[in-house]
Amino acid sequence: MSAALETKGLCKSFGALTVANGIDFRLERGARHALIGPNGAGKTTFVNLVTGALSPSAGRILLGDSDVTLLPQAQRVKRGLARTFQINTLFRGLSVLENVCLAIGERLDVAGDMHRPAGSNRTLMDEAYDALETLGLADDALRPVRELAYGRQRLVELAVSLALKPKVLLLDEPAAGVPSPESSVIIDIIESLPADIALLIIEHDMDLVFRLAKRITVLVQGEILVEGTPQEIAADPRVREVYLGEGAHR
Amino acid sequence: MTAALDASPPAAAVNALARRHRLRPLEALPWLAATAAFFVFPDYLPLGAQILINILFALSVDLILGYAGIATLGQAAFFGAGAYTAGLLAAHGWGEPISGLVIAGLVAGIIGLLSGAVILRTRSLTLLMLTLMIAVMLQEAANKAGSITGGADGLQGMSVWQVLGLFRFDLFGRTAYLYCLALLFLGWLAARQLVHSPFGRSLTGIRENEARMHAIGSPVFRRRLVIYAISAVMAGVAGALLAQTTQFVALEVLSFERSGSVLIMLIIGGVGRLYGAFIGVPLYMIAQDRFAQADPVYWDFWIGLLLIIVVLFARTGVLGLFEQLLRRWSPRR
C-alpha cells in the first residue's frame, strides 16, 4: 500500500552547500510522525522541498500514488498536501475571518469567481467562522491579523492550513514561542485531528514530540540519522550524542 | 452555541464581512457630480471628457497596482495601442465608434496577455524594467512606422461616425463627454465587480503575501495574468476614447510621460481604494489646466515637489488621509 507521502533520494544543493543528501522518507497514511534534529539540520528545507517551495537537485517526491516532483506548489496543495510555516505567513492586513475564507475558497475552487460579490457565499463564511470558534479565535474574527498577539497569530496560521482539509499535513514548529493558553489549544487541535490525516511535525520540544508522535525521524546535516518509535529514539546513543552538543534541549 | 435565530456574535461577524462588499449610497456621488458638471460647466466639456478618460486609465492601473501589487511604468503601452487601433480604423474608413472601441480594447488586451505571459514570470525590479521596455518598444515602433502611424506628426485624417448612429461628435464636446461618461461607468462597474469578487480578494491576498497564496493552492500566475490582461483592455479603451473624441493620435500616447502622469494622479488620490482615480485625476487635471498653461515650467516644478511630499508623508493619498481622519473622529467600529 502506498504511503501518504514519500521521498526517494531527495537531494538539494546550493552550489557547494548540500542541504539535503539522499533523503528516503516515508509518511504512512494516518501517521503521527515527528521530524527532529539540531538547528540547521535541514528540516524546514525538507518541508520546502516536499511542498514545492523549493525544487530539488535530484530525487523524487510521491504524494499517494502520484509523482509530484515536477508539480508546482499550488497543485500539490490541490492534491491534499498542506503545511504551516515556521514564521507566521499570513495576510496581515486582512481580517482573521478573511484569512481562513481565502483558504476555504481555494479548496472549494470558488476563489477565482468574478461573477458574485465576495460576501455572498454564506456557507463558506459560516465554515470559516466555525473553524475560528474551534480554535477560540471567534472574538478576533474581524480584526486584522497584524493586530493580534504572536500566539493568536500562530492559531490563525494553523486555522488557515486546516481549512484546506488536507490529507497530508506538515506542521513546522507549530507551538514554538507560543505562550500558554494558545499552545495548549494548538496541542489539543493536533491531538484531535482526524485519524486519516497523515501528520508530520517538526519540533524541538521533546515533551511535545513524545506526546504526539508514534514515529520519529532524526535529521542531521541533511541526512536521516535514524528512524523509529519514540522509545527506540530515546534509547539511541547516537541521537543523544547529536543533541548533547546542543546543550539542554528544553 | 446559541441558535442561529438570534443576532448572536457568530452571525454578526459573518454579516459584517458580507456587508463590506455591498453597494453603498455614497458611491453614487461621482456619477451625480459628473452629470451635474455636464450642465453646470458647458464650456469645459472637452476638459471634462479628458478627465473621464484619464479616470478610466487610472482605474486600469489601480486594478493591477493597488489590488494585485504589480508595479508598472509602461501602462501607456496599452493606452497607446488602443488609441492607435481606434485611430487607424477611423482613418481607413471604419469610423463606427463603438465597434472601434471594442476592437481597440481587444488589441490592447491581446498585447497585455502576450506581454504579461512573458514578463509576469519575473520579480519586482526586473518586472518594472520589462513593463517600461514594452512601452518603449511600442513607442519606437510607432515612431519609425511613420507611413502607418504618422510618426512624430501624429495620426491624422480620422473620421469618426455618429455614436449609435444618432449622436454626432459636436464642437462643444457634449457627445464626447457623455460618451466618455458612459464608458467610464461601464469600466467602473466592471472594476467594482472584480474588486469585490472572490477573484478580487484573492488578488489582495497575492499582494499581501504571495507565499501564503501558493501554500493554499492558489494559481497565482494565472490570476495575475488575468488581471493584467483586463487592465490592458481597460487602458486600451481609454486610449481609444481619446483618439475618437479628439480625432487625432499623437506619439505621446505611448510615452513614459503618460505612464508616469497616470501613476502620479492615482497616487494623489490613493492607490488600491477604487475611488482614488476619481479624486486624484480631477484634482491633477483641473490644477494642470489652471496653472500649466500659464507657466509649464512652474507646473513641472511644483508637481514634482508635490509628488515627493505625497510619497514621503501621505503615501495613501487623499483617500488614505480621509480614512485616517474618519478613524480618529469615530473610534468605534
Place this chain on the structure above:
Amino acid sequence: MSTALSAFVSIAFHGLAYAMVLYLISVGLSVTMGLMGFVNLAHGVFAAAGGYVMTRLMAGYGVPFPLAVAAAFIAAAAGGVVLERLLYRRLYGADDLAQVLMSVGLIFMSVATAKYLWGPLAQPMTPPSYLSGQVDLGFRSFPTYRSFLIVAGAVLVTLLWLGLERTRFGARVRAAVDNRRMAQSVGINTAGLFTATFALGSGLAGLGGALGAEILAIDPGYGLEHLVYFLIVVAVGGLGSIKGPFFAALLLGVADTGFKYLLPEFGAFFIYALTLAILLWRPQGLFGRA
C-alpha cells in the same frame, strides 16, 4: 580602407566612446541600486547637472576645460550628498513604487529648474582647442575629442576598479552590496557608507555627463531622455555589479551606434527587443546574482 571595414571601424570607435560615457554615468546607479536597493530613476539628473556645471563654467566664465570637468564631478557629488541625506535615506527599504515615484518627482523638479535657469535649448559644448579636430593614426583619422573620451574613460574605469578592489572603502562597499545586514554587524557604518557611495556614484555620473556632453547634449530633459538607456545598462549588466554594466554599456553603445547607422528606419527598436530578450533569459542581468 574598404568601405565596409571603414564603416565597421567607425561604428566600433563611436560605439566605444558612447559606451564609456554610458558606463561612467550608469555605474553609480548600479551600485546604488545594488547597495541601497533604491530604484533611483533620477540618476540621470546628476549627469545633467555635471554637464550644466561644465558648460556654464566654460561658456560663461571662461574656466579651462580640466577645471570645469573637475567642478562638474564635485558639484554632482555634493548634490548627491545633500539629496541622499535629505531625501533618499528616508525611503530605504520602502517599496519600489515609492522610490520610483520619489525619483520621478525629482526629475520633474530638475527639468523645471534647468529650464528656468538656462532655457529649454541644449547647451553648446565646444571642446578646448587641443582636443578639437582630428587625430591621424595612419590608416585613418579619428575625431580628437572622442579619442580623448575613450582614453580618459579607460583610465577612469581602471582607477575605479582598482579603487574598489584595493582600498578599504571599496572592500566595505563590496561587502555591503553582498550582504548589508552582515556588513552592519561587522561594524561597517552603513549610513556613512551609503552617503559616500551615493556621492561617488553621483559624482561619476556628473563626470560622465560633462565629458560626454559632446555625444549626449545637455538640455533640461536630459534626465528623462536617456533614462531608459541608463536603466538598460544597469539591468542588463546586473544590479550591484561594477564590471557587469561595463560590458552592458559596450554592448549597448556599439549596438546602438551600429543599428542607427545600418538600420536607421528601425531606430532603437532592436535595442529594446534585445534588452527584453536578455532580461527574460537572465532576469538578474548578465553579471548579477540570481
